[in-house]
Amino acid sequence: MRYACLMSGIFSRPNNKQINDTDGPVLNDDKCVHFLQWALPRLHLNWTGYRKVRAQVCKRIARRMSELGQSDIDAYRIYLQHDSCEWGVLEECCRVTISRFYRDRRFFEFLSEDVLPALARRARQRGDSVIRCWSAGCASGEEAYSLSLLWHMVLMRQFPGMELWLVASDIDGVLIQRAVTACYPFSSLKELPGVWRDDAFLRTDGEYCLREAYRNGPVFRREDILSASFEKPLDFILCRNLVFTYFDLEKQKAALDMFKANLAVRGALAIGAHESLPEGENGMIRWHARMPVFYKRTQKGQEGRCSE
Ligand SMILES: C[S@@+](CC[C@H](N)C(=O)[O-])C[C@H]1O[C@@H](n2cnc3c(N)ncnc32)[C@H](O)[C@@H]1O
8 A cells, every 4th residue: 555655646756856836737716726625624734724825736736637647627536536645645736835034024033032032041041051943844944044044143142152953844855955955046035134145145056055154053854743753842943834824723733732742841832924823722822912922831820921
């Protein structure tokens, strides 16, 4: 069975290439929406999150259909019902990989002014010289390198002797390879402060490649977010624009439980600017009314203050 899945799934593609979403046949929007509303819940994904970004997903599905020689989405639906391995390919088609450096500038400023100094002070209080962080669903490394640059450019001087330990993971091996290569188009760097861009990147063949000195901050791993585990508690988890947009409620709750299990007491969780945590008591307290950052509740009635 596994062999059959390997042959019909993502691993059968030459050089493990991603499904290209820039060309190929077009799938009618109404039909694609109808299909996604049927298929996404079966993958524990949430249609609402896909509404705005469905065009790229529909293009990939159309391309997959043409790879299989199918011109009709209903035929593809029947194919899915008869080949359980195809669901893995469809799941890959549904991954949204958009990212950029310093995405949501105000968020990174908040990390710089508030969150990271508080985490560094707390690490010191417990006699530690390391802040332990995880960028979960890191795409091609844009978020992880942004955090690492922020640490180098601003916070390292304020907290001499303190180290930022950073793991960054993504389910997609092609993206992880890009993250390790660390070369990006200008469009990925637009939001990064210009001085940092000039200092940290070398321009080669129209791309901007991170200089060696800034590359060894994050350690990249290919991993499904739900199977991640860490030896020691984490001070900070960033999971932006993935779980709380694209996963269904059941998977959101499972991911949140896993984040809490891996967070240190009063460790912080950052989510995307337009995301929210599952409603109800979720064991997390908002760090700041206008920022998508939370910290882990301790015992009832002893929440403390996040910036203590
Ligand atoms: C929209 S990008 C977000 C990138 C970055 N966090 C940001 O906010 O800019 C979502 C990323 O999550 C990855 N992803 C999707 N499902 C995943 C899973 N189950 N485990 C780990 N990563 C996953 C995708 O490959 C994609 O790179």
